[in-house]
Amino acid sequence: MSTTICFEGTVVLPDRLLPESYVVCRNGIIEHVGKRKPEGITPISGTYIAPGYVDIHVHGGGGSDYMDGTPEAVRTVNRVHLSHGTTTIFPTTTTGTTEELCRMLQACREVQKNWSIADGARIGGVHYYGPYFAADKVGCHSVEGRRDPDPAEYEPFFLLGLIRIATCAAEIPGAREFYKAAKRHQCLVTCGHSNASWAEMAMAYDSGMRHVDHFWCAMSSVSSLRTRFGTPMQASMEQFVLAHEEMSTEVIADGRHLSPELLEFAYRMKRAERLCLVTDANRAVDMPPGRYRFGPVETGSWFESDGCVGFVPEVGLASSVKGMDTMVRVMSQATSATLPEVIRMASLTPAERVGLDEHIGSLGPGKHADVLVLDSTLAVQQAFVGGCASPRAD
Ligand SMILES: [Zn+2]
Numbered sequence: 001m002s003t004t005i006c007f008e009g010t011v012v013l014p015d016r017l018l019p020e021s022y023v024v025c026r027n028g029i030i031e032h033v034g035k036r037k038p039e040g041i042t043p044i045s046g047t048y049i050a051p052g053y054v055d056i057h058v059h060g061g062g063g064s065d066y067m068d069g070t071p072e073a074v075r076t077v078n079r080v081h082l083s084h085g086t087t088t089i090f091p092t093t094t095t096g097t098t099e100e101l102c103r104m105l106q107a108c109r110e111v112q113k114n115w116s117i118a119d120g121a122r123i124g125g126v127h128y129y130g131p132y133f134a135a136d137k138v139g140c141h142s143v144e145g146r147r148d149p150d151p152a153e154y155e156p157f158f159l160l161g162l163i164r165i166a167t168c169a170a171e172i173p174g175a176r177e178f179y180k181a182a183k184r185h186q187c188l189v190t191c192g193h194s195n196a197s198w199a200e201m202a203m204a205y206d207s208g209m210r211h212v213d214h215f216w217c218a219m220s221s222v223s224s225l226r227t228r229f230g231t232p233m234q235a236s237m238e239q240f241v242l243a244h245e246e247m248s249t250e251v252i253a254d255g256r257h258l259s260p261e262l263l264e265f266a267y268r269m270k271r272a273e274r275l276c277l278v279t280d281a282n283r284a285v286d287m288p289p290g291r292y293r294f295g296p297v298e299t300g301s302w303f304e305s306d307g308c309v310g311f312v313p314e315v316g317l318a319s320s321v322k323g324m325d326t327m328v329r330v331m332s333q334a335t336s337a338t339l340p341e342v343i344r345m346a347s348l349t350p351a352e353r354v355g356l357d358e359h360i361g362s363l364g365p366g367k368h369a370d371v372l373v374l375d376s377t378l379a380v381q382q383a384f385v386g387g388c389a390s391p392r393a394d
């Protein structure tokens with residue numbers, strides 16, 4: 001039986017708005033985008049019809065963290081983020097033991113394999129993020145769970161075929177081999193939680209690294225390298241990313257991590273084609289203010305949420321507690337980026353960086369019917385994954 005659905009409103013394309021237009025989907029695939037109103041179908045209408053968001057860096061929500069390592073925890077997080085507009089999600093590891101990482105990967109694989117709309121956002125792949133961080137840049141991750149990369153640990157994980165994004169600090173022993181292995185397994189290779197110099201970034205770039213996690217957070221700066229190397233002062237990850245056209249990065253645009261000026265600067269320097277919006281959200285999304293664990297429920301480090309952001313008192317921020325709808329709204333208010341550009345940073349750009357843009361990331365014929373109905377404030381009224389409507393919150 002064939003199912004046709006149709007959306008009506010201002011359609012958001014990667015490079016322009018298409019007012020008073022229609023998106024027609026059949027059997028979970030977009031068939032047509034344009035002015036022509038299809039006959040015999042009652043359209044679902046909204047102010048904006050946008051592509052589903054793609055979040056390449058996200059840890060939790062709804063009280064659960066992917067590192068809790070159960071299919072139920074994975075589903076809880078995926079449901080929460082779908083309600084905020086993320087239709088393709090990349091569950092992100094924290095630091096932890098090999099066993100904890102293994103459980104997380106198995107749980108994600110099981111949920112990905114048997115996905116239905118009741119499970120929330122669809123898993124695009126896992127972001128293997130912790131544990132290969134620099135000891136002085138672990139941020140809110142538990143430092144006991146950090147270590148240098150060892151092929152005996154990561155090779156079996158890559159062989160599962162689930163990891164699409166892989167992070168490692170460029171300056172730690174074994175980084176070069178890790179980057180090469182990640183590239184061989186067709187991952188977006190990224191450097192994060194790192195105090196790397198330009199020279200270490202250049203080595204990483206030669207080994208396939210093309211992305212840096214959450215710009216300005218847990219990364220090197222000229223002054224952090226001065227502490228490491230003295231003078232002459234060294235160029236840092238920041239200069240390396242800004243100087244290399246091929247390098248992409250991401251911002252946590254929750255309004256708490258970065259000021260409007262930094263968001264605007266990142267957009268002007270990297271443009272929408274090389275800047276991704278990420279939530280980097282922890283388990284406190286849609287949860288009351290309180291004390292929570294970052295990472296595994298039994299062993300993760302403690303942080304607090306005030307309902308606006310996660311933080312460790314007297315230390316610093318501990319990732320966001322908001323969904324992608326917030327990142328899109330903040331970015332659009334804080335910067336000169338146009339609405340199509342802001343939405344591109346939350347959809348097509350991350351899809352391109354992980355190599356899934358043939359299927360997801362924009363509204364075009366042949367792509368998955370991952371569609372958002374947005375109101376004039378950019379709030380998500382309803383989300384569709386593969387043409388299936390998410391259960392409505394109201
Ligand atoms: Zn981080």
Ligand SMILES: [Zn+2]
Pocket residue numbers: 057058059092280319
């Ligand atoms: Zn993170």
